[in-house]
Amino acid sequence: MAKKDKLQPLQVFQYLPGTNCKKCGFLTCFAFAFALIGREKRPEDCPDLLTEQYISALDFLNGHFGGDFSVEKTGLLIDEEKCCGCGDCVAVCDKCQGTVMFGSGIVIPRNVPPVLKIVDGRVRVVEWESCKRCMDPPEYCRVCEERCPFGALELVR
Numbered sequence: 001m002a003k004k005d006k007l008q009p010l011q012v013f014q015y016l017p018g019t020n021c022k023k024c025g026f027l028t029c030f031a032f033a034f035a036l037i038g039r040e041k042r043p044e045d046c047p048d049l050l051t052e053q054y055i056s057a058l059d060f061l062n063g064h065f066g067g068d069f070s071v072e073k074t075g076l077l078i079d080e081e082k083c084c085g086c087g088d089c090v091a092v093c094d095k096c097q098g099t100v101m102f103g104s105g106i107v108i109p110r111n112v113p114p115v116l117k118i119v120d121g122r123v124r125v126v127e128w129e130s131c132k133r134c135m136d137p138p139e140y141c142r143v144c145e146e147r148c149p150f151g152a153l154e155l156v157r
C-alpha cells in the first residue's frame with residue numbers, strides 16, 4: 001500500500017495489539033487507531049508496539065503515521081549490523097538532552113520525550129525533535145556517537 005493511501009480505522013486497528021491496556025491514554029486500541037489517523041498520536045505512543053513481537057507492525061505504522069527519521073532528515077546514521085542494543089547511547093542521550101546549559105553555567109531542565117529507544121535489540125530514533133540539534137539555536141551535541149563502543153552511530157552532518 002502506498003504511503004499516501006488513506007487507511008481506515010479498522011485497517012489500522014489490525015496492526016495494534018488489541019489488548020485495550022490503556023497505556024497510550026485511550027480506553028481502547030480502536031480509539032488509538034483514530035488518534036493515529038488524526039495525527040494526535042504516533043505509533044511509539046503504544047509501548048507494546050516497541051517490543052519485538054510488533055516490530056513489523058511498527059514499521060508499517062511508522063510508514064504511515066511516524067515521523068521522518070531517515071538519515072536525510074536527522075543526519076544520524078545507524079549501522080544496524082554493528083549495534084548490539086546495549087543502550088549506552090540511549091542512557092547518555094536521555095541525560096544530556098534533558099538539560100540545557102547556558103553560557104553563564106546555569107543548567108535548565110528540558111522536558112522532552114527521549115530521542116532514542118532500544119527496539120528489538122537495536123537502537124532506533126523515536127522522537128528526533130527532542131534532539132539538541134533541533135533546538136533553536138541548535139546545539140551540535142554528539143555524545144551518542146562518542147559513547148557508542150562499536151561505532152554504530154554516526155552523525156554525518
Ligand code: SF4
Binds near residue numbers: 018021027048
Ligand atoms: S497502548 Fe497499545 S495496546 Fe494498549 S490500548 Fe493503547 S494501542 Fe492498545
Ligand code: SF4
Binds near residue numbers: 133141144
Ligand atoms: S546528538 Fe545529542 S541530543 Fe541528539 S540524539 Fe545524540 S546524544 Fe541525543
Ligand code: SF4
Binds near residue numbers: 086088147148151
Ligand atoms: S548504537 Fe552503540 S551504544 Fe547505542 S545501543 Fe547500539 S551498540 Fe549500544
